[in-house]
Amino acid sequence: MNRASDDLFSPALDGLNPAQRLAAGQRGGPVLVIAGAGSGKTRTLVHRVAYLVERGVDPSRILLLTFTRKAAQEMLNRARELNPQCARVEGGTFHSLCYRLLRAHASRLGLNRQFTVIDRGDCEQLIRGVINEQKLKTKGDRQFPKARTINDIISKSRNQELALEDAIEQWAGHLLGYMEEINKAAQGFAAAKRAQGLVDYDDLLFLAEELLRDHDDLRQRFSQHWQHLLVDEYQDTNAVQARLLKLLASEHDNLMVVGDDAQSIYRFRGARVQNIFEFPQDYPGAKVVKLEQNYRSTQAILDLSNEVIAQAWHRYDKKLFTERLGGKRPVLRRPRDDRGQARLVSERIAELITAGNKPEDIAVLFRASRDSYELELELTAGRVPFVKVGGFRFLEASHIKDALSHLRVISNPSDFLSWQRLLMLLPGVGPKKAQTAISHLVDAESPELYLGRLASAPGLAGAAVERLVELMSELSDPSATPLTLVEAVIDYYEPICRETHEDYPRRLRDLEELPGLARGFSTLAEFMAEVVLEPPNSYAAETQGGRITLSTVHSAKGLEWPNVFILWATDGRLPPQMALMDPESLEEERRLMYVACTRAAGELTILAPMESYQRGRGVVNNELSRFLAELPHGLLDNPRENVFEVPLPQAPTPQSRGSQHQDRPFPVGSMVEHNTFGKGRVMGYKGGKKILVHFERHGLKILLLEFANLNKV
DNA sequence: CGTTTACGTAGACTG
DNA sequence: TACGTAAACG
Secondary structure (H helix, E strand, C coil), X not given: CCHHHHHHCCHXXXXXXXXXXXXXXXXXXXXXXXXXXXXXXXXHHHHHHHHHHHCXXXXXXXXXXXXXXXXXXXXXXXXXXXXXHHHHCEEECHHHHHHHHHHHHHHHHCCCCCCEEECHHHHHHHHHHHHHHCCCCCCCCCCCCCHHHHHHHHHHHHHCCCCHHHHHHHHCHHHHHXXXXXXXXXXXXXXXHHHHCEEEHHHHHHHHHHHXXXXXXXXXXXXXXXXXXXXXXHHHCCHHHHHHHHHHCCCCCCEEEEECHHHCCCHHHCCCCHHHHHHHHHCCCCEEEXXXXXXXXXXXHHHHHHXXXXXXXXXXXXXXXXXXXXXCCCEEECCCCHHXXXXXXXXXXXXXXXXXXXXXXXXXXXXXXXXXHHHHHHHXXXXXXXXEECCCCHHHCHHHHHHHHHHHHHHCCCCHXXXXXXXXXXXXXXXXXXXXXXHHHCCCCCHHHHXXXXXXXXXXXXXXXXXXXXXXXXHCCCCCCHHXXXXXXXXXXXXXXXXXXXXXXXXXXXXXXXXXXXXXXXXHHHHHHHHHHCCCHHHHHHCCCCCEEEEECHHXXXXXXXXXXXXXXXXXXXCEHHHCCCHHHHHHHHHHHHHHHCCEEEEEEEECCCEEEECCCEEEECCECHHHHCCCCCCCECCCCCCCCCCCCCCCCHHHHHHHHHCCCCCCCCEEXXXXXXXXXXXXXXXXXXXXXXXXXXXXXXXEHHHHCCEEC
């Protein structure tokens, strides 16, 4: 009878705590799950999937969207253990979903059906080409923005949906003088993509939105097809992703999003933490469930983490708690410099391993990829095996791009970017000859024609070209599998790689990874899309056992280890110098520190070298990261066993601490009214003196409490 | 002579 | 790594 009671006894909800059960056992409609770090978010989603299937929802009509495809696969594997039928649930990333939709309906948008997905490096090269072609840069102009910078600006303007000028103003004010050139570059870039059938990551989202928005039959069809949508990491979605969800959910509103505003760390690439705040308004009647019990860390680590995030502008107030009371207090150590830091960490790692800890239970986290450089040297010297995650991307390595460019022109012959790349591998061919050869290819329509023209293009002759033509005709065999194609390319490219790269042994080893990736794909297009769409970090991580992990904080998102080290917890590194001027960036850095701390289950060691060497400035003193310096005493252990180490800075004065918690006249989340700005919602407090309000008509404002003159609504 | 290639140096985050 | 310049190539 009682509908709630049959849910309560659903086997699919076994083993969940009450809050998790409440979330996983929703029948439908919009649901927002605020899932604190380590609160069993994945577990909840897994059980949610099993619950829906158990209730009779066709598994293939459930769609699970996650940050990486690997995350989706892992969740679905776990769900399958609860109910084998869950194997048929569909899962992936936003980008892979968009790719599928576009692939199936490219013609509706007038898009080349053979379109190729390109990565950031490709975008930059395309922009570089436009700059040269249109002579946007006057010779010797050192101020002229790099292709990378221009691409960043374009991508930011698109992700945040700002006019290009506004994006330049906000992110690169010093380049306002190049407005016209950047504008032309952006237009040329867009034109080049269109002409060559290239689609970048941003395009995937916007084109898919266009497809569903402008073609009502498709919107209806897909929305009806996926009856339940589950979205992980909602705090890191951007505006267009939120609109895509709206379109996909339009027929039923069965949308569950899961996230944690305190862990939003992708603002720099367009993520809108507001999405998670606005969800209840976007979906009136949405249920909000908070998961606050942490199953990962000891109380000592949570105490620190809670304080780190306590002053953040986050609206969904929550305090993590755990049953793992006590635990070792996190340790703060202040070695003299990065070598001292590397030595301390590697020594401690050696101790941990000697004491019986497994290497794979140890992780070292840092803000930027190069922050681990000294430690890598130290670990290599000490023969401690490690795997580094983040920073380097397999697919962006030049030798991988070289090899793949041959396959790209097979699946999309108008991909001139790849033609250029592969032609320039030929001896005696530089940008000029490649360009003229390509202009002879332009109006060829079939791969065969391309081949004919390639062989006869002016300036191209000789044994190397013959080998290339031979390879291309081999690759044109429509019955060949991706695996055999990849092997043919490697056979062809290997001698070139040996010639051009000093460090060819390492590069050849990378190339040997490709056949393994290609295995199992039946079409070249599928394989190429997979390789571009799946963040390549995950490939290496699969095979690693017996190694400690070195990772950027971003790449560590969602993961945990019993023992965690955080490097460079200093002002200038975490937060980085660049973030110090911009309050919103600084907030993101604080969340990053929070994410870093909450990765630790049992033991957390934070390092903050006293000094560092900076180009142009020599040796400089480092302040302890402001996110730690502002904390009350007692949360961190600060041993003085090392001569270079210094005690914690002065504890904050009693009144400043007191004021943080007491002078909060309006509860976070409540509505207030301001004389000029009108109504708004309290998002949080800043430093005890400032309040953060999101006004309905004026957006986010930081106001001084003393003068704001706010009234309760 | 126009191109390609080799080389030295400035500059770097995060996916 | 990428760009600018200079040497080498054809």
